[in-house]
Amino acid sequence: xxxxxxxxxxxxxxxxxxxxxxxxxxxxxxxxxxxxxxxxxxxxxxxxxxxxxxxxxxxxxxxxxxxxxxxxxxxxxxxxxxxxxxxxxxxxxxxxxxxxxxxxxxxxxxxxxxxxxxxxxxxxxxxxxxxxxxxxxxxxxxxxxxxxxxxxxxxxxxxxxxxxxxxxxxxxxxxxxxxxxxxxxxxxxxxxxxxxxxxxxxxxxxxxxxxxxxxxxxxxxxxxxxxxxxxxxxxxxxxxxxxxxxxx
Ligand code: APR
Numbered sequence: 172x173x174x175x176x177x178x179x180x181x182x183x184x185x186x187x188x189x190x191x192x193x194x195x196x197x198x199x200x201x202x203x204x205x206x207x208x209x210x211x212x213x214x215x216x217x218x219x220x221x222x223x224x225x226x227x228x229x230x231x232x233x234x235x236x237x238x239x240x241x242x243x244x245x246x247x248x249x250x251x252x253x254x255x256x257x258x259x260x261x262x263x264x265x266x267x268x269x270x271x272x273x274x275x276x277x278x279x280x281x282x283x284x285x286x287x288x289x290x291x292x293x294x295x296x297x298x299x300x301x302x303x304x305x306x307x308x309x310x311x312x313x314x315x316x317x318x319x320x321x322x323x324x325x326x327x328x329x330x331x332x333x334x335x336x337x338x339x340x341x342x343x344x345x346x347x348x349x350x351x352x353x354x355x356x357x358x359x360x361x362x363x364x365x366x367x368x369x370x371x372x373x374x375x376x377x378x379x380x381x382x383x384x385x386x387x388x389x390x391x392x393x394x395x396x397x398x399x400x401x402x403x404x405x406x407x408x409x410x411x412x413x414x415x416x417x418x419x
Pocket of ligand 1: 257258259260261262263277278279287288289290318319322326329352353354355356359
């Protein structure tokens with residue numbers, strides 16, 4: 172009974188590892204370093220693939236730490252040129268569309284962000300394989316899972332390193348456009364450096380009135396986090412998707 176319970180690959184409540192995880196990482200890395208941003212090269216795709224898998228393979232999938240990912244992050248630090256960074260929260264698709272149209276860059280345009288985007292992964296203690304059946308869910312199983320800790324560690328480095336005027340695309344159709352529990356709220360905003368200016372865009376769904384604004388309490392909370400760090404803040408609200416994506 173002990174063995175059955177403790178080696179059950181189905182015990183977690185989240186999506187299992189993506190099939191062919193290692194192969195996808197390898198292929199995305201080759202594409203990225205050769206074609207997508209060859210000048211941001213980090214060359215060593217084999218080393219990156221190995222550092223990625225050895226961060227979590229054979230380990231308890233609920234005991235991830237930022238240190239587990241340090242060797243990987245040291246191989247491919249997420250950096251973008253000044254004035255080009257775009258953050259997002261509850262606006263993934265829109266922020267990526269905006270960045271693409273304006274020649275700006277999100278975390279998913281950096282090497283490690285692009286490798287992991289949309290994938291899922293976890294290991295199993297004592298096993299050299301990934302668990303393809305299930306992985307821990309942030310809410311139902313544990314917060315310190317390898318997927319969540321990866322995005323937190325990567326986002327923290329990204330935020331520390333941005334410079335100039337950077338932007339964040341927030342969802343104006345929810346009550347709290349700024350969510351202090353999100354990765355943007357918890358990890359990115361508090362790690363911006365004092366020389367940065369943050370420009371926030373509150374974009375609401377087509378055909379609906381906005382649910383939050385630059386003068387609402389959630390944005391005031393963002394402002395106070397930024398004030399403590401002497402980060403300058405600019406905010407624009409009441410934008411529809413088309414206004415935001417088009418020129419205005
Ligand atoms: N692919 C899949 N999942 C992701 C990705 C990604 N590229 N990036 C983040 N995640 C996970 C994280 O666990 C995150 O909490 O999905 C969640 C997205 O939740 P949101 O509330 O929409 O946004 P937020 O938590 O603020 O995270 C997005 O963090 O990854 C950075 O630079 C990125 O600014 C962005 C922010």
